[in-house]
């Protein structure tokens with residue numbers, strides 16, 4: 001499937017082709033290492049918070065106490081969405097997928113905040129704050145409205161993670177649930193040039209506004225081969241139903257060359273380090289809030305897939321255990337990918353900011369496989 005074109009080789013999916021230089025994150029797929037700005041993901045998951053990690057990714061430094069407090073306060077202040085955005089969202093079909101609702105409402109922010117000053121650090125900061133602040137509110141508002149309820153206003157007493165869970169359920173979450181949810185956001189915040197980040201970078205390279213950058217990335221994240229896989233994992237566990245059914249299900253998938261959701265990764269050829277952290281979090285959550293039978297199913301699935309496909313480097317990815325955590329937190333399955341987007345906004349915006357500093361519009365080439373000098377056939381003769 002490869003062909004030589006001029007002086008470089010064509011690689012479907014651009015596999016292994018560097019498309020940018022970046023100092024934001026680093027993945028070693030053979031050793032299972034992930035670093036944000038040089039700091040190992042295990043350390044950030046244990047010691048940082050999502051908003052501190054977002055600050056680190058975007059501004060390339062850990063904030064001081066004052067800087068972090070100011071950032072958190074700004075985000076808290078901007079959590080509310082305009083009535084006109086809420087009214088617009090009320091018109092969305094309640095059967096629509098929340099990722100489509102999110103993509104539409106993220107793009108709509110550009111209508112309301114249309115000033116564009118990409119060379120002004122204050123503008124960059126304000127766009128970062130608005131997007132991080134408002135995206136969780138928009139997701140929760142859509143969820144409430146499709147259920148026939150009014151959106152729940154953000155609660156200023158609650159931190160970022162707790163407030164999102166509160167807006168979804170109208171209950172203040174258990175502190176462990178909020179803490180674990182915050183770690184989930186940290187784990188999903190950034191991952192080099194994956195498909196949605198590349199989308200964000202291509203869009204950013206045209207010097208459009210940051211809301212369009214995020215909206216294009218949300219559209220890319222929605223697909224089942226990318227962020228949509230966490231939702232597919234739960235649907236698959238539902239379909240399998242019991243531990244005894246795992247082996248025949250996997251054997252059938254392998255025989256039919258069918259992809260098993262939540263497994264495999266373009267870069268990792270060992271277990272994704274985020275999957276390991278998420279598995280530990282899931283265990284903590286089950287200990288505190290009660291066992292989930294799907295966890296037994298998931299363990300058996302991991303064992304059988306490793307047996308059958310481990311030699312090909314197919315191991316659990318980040319999406320495999322995240323769904324189990326979100327299910328235990330009472331989050332509906334179709335909100336799993338929007339939650340991924342809440343986190344990944346941090347990475348997209350870090351790449352947006354980095355891209356603006358060294359911008360050259362993305363314009364790759366192609367290998368033309370069509371014909372030349374084709375005749376135009378009049379419609380009556382076709």
Ligand code: ACO
Pocket residue numbers: 013194224225226227229257258259260261262263264265266267309312314317318319
């Ligand atoms: N189940 C079964 N076999 C798999 C899987 C899987 N999940 N993933 C890869 N393989 C097999 C392929 O069939 C292929 O086998 P072959 O060489 O015999 O033809 C080989 O492993 C290589 O797979 P590719 O699809 O070429 O790998 P690629 O790097 O293009 O794809 C991807 C990576 C898209 C993530 C893939 O593993 C996949 O579709 N996984 C399931 C969906 C998923 O979980 N996506 C989430 C990824 S993480 C994220 O986006 C946040």
